[in-house]
Amino acid sequence: NKNSRSWCLSHVTARSPQLDIWPLPQDFTSSMEQYPLNPHTFHFGYGKQSVAQRGCSVLDSAFKRYFSLLGGVKFMISHLVGVGEKNLQCPLKQINVSTKVKAVLNAETVWGAVRGEHVRLLLGYFVNKTEIVDFPRFQFRGILLDTSRHFLPVQTILKTLDAMAYNKFNVFHWHIVDDPSFPYQSCTFPNLSSKGAFHPMTHIYTQSDVRRVISYARLRGIRVLPEFDSPGHTSSWGKGTSNLLTPCYRSGIPSGTFGPVNPALPSTYQFMARLFQEVSSVFPDSFIHLGGDEVDFSCWRSNPDIRTFMQKMGFGVDFAKLQAFYMESIVNITSALKKTSIVWQDVFDYHKRVSKYMVEVWRAGCYLCEVRKVAKAGLRVILASPWYLDQPGPTHDWARYYTVWPLAFKGTDKQKKLVIGGEVCMWGEYVDATNLTPRLWPRASAAAERLWSDERRTSNVDQAFPRLQDFRCKLVRRGIQAEPLYIGHCKHEFQGV
């Protein structure tokens, strides 16, 4: 009953006010009282007491975007305190569509104000008097894109960032390199992409591409978390470097194939230190993802130099210790660069007493058992297992991503606070720019609400369905190629082809 379409509905059915907003705000009151809005006099402005004022690029550009999506709105940031880019928390204190038809948004941070796009969704030619108090349930709400198995043009990434912002996701986890290709154009090691990308010119991300993505994301309140996964998943690295990967042996002689990064050579750590020094400065975020998943030990095991190194280090034949040693070295490198490391759960599983990092849980099965173990060890956790959206299940599977309870494990409040959020993973085996968007949306929207909203108010699939269907039409209207949930129609269908 907040946009012109549903207002028409309330005209007919006089249904009680409810919010057609996704993800659902933490708290709101809405009345049947309605006020007209004049689209010709809409404007945005900063409140007099606001700490942020004109010149705050994030809000200035948010005003511009919102205005063009809306056809304008009288919108005022009346109060803004505690602005800090690195502050993950962005509570959004109050939106008050008052009798004078001013939408007043109080937020503690710039990012909270950016996230206050409910206001957009609320406003039509008429508005109901509404008050909203809102803040995110989890501070880390991520989407992983894989640009190694298929190259995603920059335009596709930017479009995904648009859709992420509409869904209040705030972390773009950029799984930028992997076995199949190395599209990141490094200044320090240009051969990594010129030899390791699918194509050295058309299938790479230049420094300027990366800056563009980071800047575009920042204006939408989204952090860019780069992942340079090692020691496994590095085949493509080997094409533009020598002596980085482990030569595999067969029957005592080198077979000509290569395995994971070679953890026995000092040159490996020198290489990694230089690479991560560059990466740390290119990607300003305080987090960095170091991967560490799915390391196949067979190549290491076959190599006599590795075995000698293991003996020297006292690892015996425990290759998990070798991986732990390697990961600890990489974590130390990035710690010295003042970054907080995130690793896939494998690293935690192999070796629990390594230096501090955050753990991303990805394996299927009892993922909450793993979350609990990590939290008990006092480390922060990100949950990804239940949100692997790359596998194209039947469309109505959104409900499967919706009925996930990230904190439903036995633990203390302190342990539960260590679960800082979750992540939707869109791996690239079967996904590129042709099918990314309809495969991601609106299924990722189900995860978005789980990560933002109060679980007790958003646990019913049947109640959520019409609201999500409505939200999906809003995404389509904004040019996002979000697929349908079931039979039906949108007022404005996708016209993109």
Place this chain on the structure above:
Amino acid sequence: NKNSRSWCLSHVTARSPQLDIWPLPQDFTSSMEQYPLNPHTFHFGYGKQSVAQRGCSVLDSAFKRYFSLLGGVKFMISHLVGVGEKNLQCPLKQINVSTKVKAVLNAETVWGAVRGEHVRLLLGYFVNKTEIVDFPRFQFRGILLDTSRHFLPVQTILKTLDAMAYNKFNVFHWHIVDDPSFPYQSCTFPNLSSKGAFHPMTHIYTQSDVRRVISYARLRGIRVLPEFDSPGHTSSWGKGTSNLLTPCYRSGIPSGTFGPVNPALPSTYQFMARLFQEVSSVFPDSFIHLGGDEVDFSCWRSNPDIRTFMQKMGFGVDFAKLQAFYMESIVNITSALKKTSIVWQDVFDYHKRVSKYMVEVWRAGCYLCEVRKVAKAGLRVILASPWYLDQPGPTHDWARYYTVWPLAFKGTDKQKKLVIGGEVCMWGEYVDATNLTPRLWPRASAAAERLWSDERRTSNVDQAFPRLQDFRCKLVRRGIQAEPLYIGHCKHEFQGV
């Protein structure tokens, strides 16, 4: 080794010539001999002895399309006999890329010449000397689109027709109306769409839209086969007509809900006669699809007037006989309009001695048992069961659609000839313009090759894979949002978003 990209490969690997063409031609010889082609002097022309000459709209427009896709080619229709629009067979006798670098295409019909787009695929800056003899294995190679469960904008249908032509599909089965909506704007009964469409203005196909689709399809050698499914699947019809649907009863009184078309009223057949008279003239094709699937008998059973009618007709309580009576009446209406009727297998299953029609087999299970039964009864068959592509299985499922053997049933040659082809069905429960194209392509291409090419040369999935991967990149290059088969890249990625 026929386009510039793979020519580069042959340069390096000197691999033996083979055709990167999908669907694979029936017969071809290719040598390593290569000739340069000058893109600036390419042109198309009719051969002197050709029956078709300038002014043949189908070929004139095909030349124009091919030229812009190619950057031009010296291409000559040297001989053309037996032109006939209603002739389903379109053998393509010979393409001869001669030493004088003229591509000579001999075809018996205009449609054969249109289908000769191999020539396009063969030509790059260099061509290998190649001879092709080609013709389709099956005369009916269809794709069903469902515009009732979701409305597909005309632009989306046209784009699909482009992709169909690239894949040598020649029938667009337009499942235009069904339970959820009635988007066909009828001149005779305008209320059907003004009341029964999702929206009376934005979600309808006007007469001009329909003409545009038919004309666009015709120029690409594609027939438009309309389906007006009855007596079931007609809920939306009831909104704009009265007394057409059967009132359902509960505890002896009308419940307010409606069931299938009411077969007991003479007015029903008067309505259908007028509707099909219009449809027959709007859609010029000689085939018409009458549906007849999934009729739920419970509403008929509940209705005392229907039961009285059954007694009068001597049907007892056998509702299959009632359906057969109804379908026979509709088939008689369309026969009088000189149309050949196609029905879903249900009609054949209920009643085998009805007037002549073609049968479309759609049910899962032993579909070849059904094909055999229909062929034994002397009726023509179209096979759809194994090609229900609307369910979004994992992408690599193309192999599942590829490994289908439509004639692998016990039967005489004459019976096998009754299997005139097959059809890919893209039902609309979970599909609209946002996800239609990547869900359809390249999975439908697997069916396309099965329906066009020699089964003995195209039964190996591993051999087909690289050729299909290459063809998928060609589709993407031509602007078709075809999804990837697996990890990898195209020289020109999709840039559409």
